[in-house]
Amino acid sequence: MNATSQRLTRREFTKATLIAGAAVASGTFAAVGQNNRIRTGVIGCGSVSGSYLPVLTKCPYVEVVSLCDIRPERARKRAEQFKVAHHYPHIDKMLAGEAFDFLINLTDMQEHEHLNQQALEAGKHVWSEKPIANSLKAGQKLLRLATEKKRRLWGAPITVQSPQFAFMARTLAQGTLGRVAAAHANYGHEGPNWSSFFYEKGGGSMPDLAVYNITTLTGLLGPAKHVTAMLSIVTPERDITEKGKIKVTEEDNAQVLIDHGQGVISHVQSGFNYFNPHGHDGSGERQHTVTVVGSGGFMGLVGYDWAPQGVDLATRKQRNIERHATDAEGYVWQQGAALAAECLVTGKELLVTPEHALHVLEIITAARESQGTGKRIKLTSTFKWPVVT
Ligand SMILES: NC(=O)c1ccc[n+]([C@@H]2O[C@H](COP(=O)([O-])OP(=O)(O)OC[C@H]3O[C@@H](n4cnc5c(N)ncnc54)[C@H](O)[C@@H]3O)[C@@H](O)[C@H]2O)c1
Numbered sequence: 514m515n516a517t518s519q520r521l522t523r524r525e526f527t528k529a530t531l532i533a534g535a536a537v538a539s540g541t542f543a544a545v546g547q548n549n550r551i552r553t554g555v556i557g558c559g560s561v562s563g564s565y566l567p568v569l570t571k572c573p574y575v576e577v578v579s580l581c582d583i584r585p586e587r588a589r590k591r592a593e594q595f596k597v598a599h600h601y602p603h604i605d606k607m608l609a610g611e612a613f614d615f616l617i618n619l620t621d622m623q624e625h626e627h628l629n630q631q632a633l634e635a636g637k638h639v640w641s642e643k644p645i646a647n648s649l650k651a652g653q654k655l656l657r658l659a660t661e662k663k664r665r666l667w668g669a670p671i672t673v674q675s676p677q678f679a680f681m682a683r684t685l686a687q688g689t690l691g692r693v694a695a696a697h698a699n700y701g702h703e704g705p706n707w708s709s710f711f712y713e714k715g716g717g718s719m720p721d722l723a724v725y726n727i728t729t730l731t732g733l734l735g736p737a738k739h740v741t742a743m744l745s746i747v748t749p750e751r752d753i754t755e756k757g758k759i760k761v762t763e764e765d766n767a768q769v770l771i772d773h774g775q776g777v778i779s780h781v782q783s784g785f786n787y788f789n790p791h792g793h794d795g796s797g798e799r800q801h802t803v804t805v806v807g808s809g810g811f812m813g814l815v816g817y818d819w820a821p822q823g824v825d826l827a828t829r830k831q832r833n834i835e836r837h838a839t840d841a842e843g844y845v846w847q848q849g850a851a852l853a854a855e856c857l858v859t860g861k862e863l864l865v866t867p868e869h870a871l872h873v874l875e876i877i878t879a880a881r882e883s884q885g886t887g888k889r890i891k892l893t894s895t896f897k898w899p900v901v902t
Contacts, residue, residue, distance in 0.1 A: 551854050553575050554615070555579075555581070556604060557581075557624075568848050570595050572851040580592050585602035588600035588602065615853075630655055634658065638665045640669075640850040643721075656871065665856070673732040673901070674849075677815075677821035690828070692809070694808065696804060698781050700723065700802060706754055707754050712751055713762055714762055717765070720874075724877065726783060740879040742881075744764035746764060769876070811827050864900050
């Protein structure tokens with residue numbers, strides 16, 4: 514054997530280190546899985562688990578060993594449906610039960626922070642639906658905890674992983690649009706009717722919907738420097754399945770202006786009162802939902818940034834709009850936790866970072882501060898940019 518073949522590649526080294534680290538944490542190699550699959554627990558067996566579990570149970574890097582929901586019937590049903598051996602009614606029982614190394618958190622938005630913390634403290638890697646935490650400060654504390662524990666923490670959404678995002682980012686980096694000036698993004702529907710948390714403190718249309726557009730625009734144009742916003746409640750009462758009428762206390766209508774520095778300004782429009790002929794299904798959307806314009810070109814993302822279908826581009830040289838990047842290349846919005854599992858097993862890094870997710874969270878809280886004070890809010894956080902090189 515020569516010296517080169519004895520050396521581990523970076524990927525092999527990361528994998529060996531992670532497996533060893535996880536083995537130390539759990540006290541057994543079996544918990545990591547000898548089949549190159551990370552032993553995974555999913556908490557929250559509501560609506561979105563129905564989109565995640567089909568991807569996770571087909572993913573070659575994942576072994577779903579347990580499910581959990583405070584509504585035990587939901588965990589039991591999903592366990593039956595996806596042939597998962599163990600299910601629990603509480604995180605304490607899940608952590609004390611069947612060994613696992615990776616927690617996927619699909620619970621109510623308000624529950625993420627404390628469950629993510631408990632899982633990290635117990636030595637688990639964490640993938641969280643948005644938001645990772647309820648505030649930038651709390652999110653940064655979680656990230657420090659993850660670093661201390663030598664564990665990974667990621668959060669949805671994953672719009673920066675799509676080939677359409679990559680095409681747009683590279684087009685901007687090549688200067689094809691000339692001097693970039695402005696961008697607009699919009700996403701809305703008529704609002705969920707299955708759970709009240711979307712409309713209660715810690716919820717709202719920004720952390721549920723605008724979060725996609727804010728992730729995309731900061732991913733394309735760079736970290737935000739300042740935010741100004743106007744927010745409102747258009748529908749003060751909602752009818753929720755199994756609950757009846759509830760009071761809406763968080764914004765269901767948001768207009769957020771983002772200053773990316775160097776003169777670039779973007780705008781996100783989002784809310785729970787948008788009639789949409791496609792309902793919650795993104796596959797039928799054909800409009801541009803993200804547009805970017807500069808002195809020498811225009812670019813429009815066809816469909817939603819979480820389910821993109823192509824990118825239209827027109828430039829000074831090519832004045833007729835041409836469609837690019839029409840192939841999804843396997844990208845689906847619900848694959849984030851599966852990509853994180855692949856990273857844990859193989860060392861292949863994601864474009865999604867927790868620092869970006871926390872920056873987006875700060876924009877959302879700054880938008881609320883702007884609405885409350887009438888002021889333009891300076892941001893403190895940032896993330897590694899450009900996302901795509
Ligand atoms: N529904 C979607 O299509 C969708 C899409 C993308 C992202 N999301 C995000 O996914 C998350 C969940 O949304 P949802 O629509 O699935 O909501 P949901 O109400 O349908 O499901 C949430 C589930 O979490 C459970 N839960 C709440 N607190 C818990 C706790 N402490 N321990 C264990 N279980 C707990 C609830 O009992 C419920 O079954 C939210 O952050 C939402 O923004 C949802």
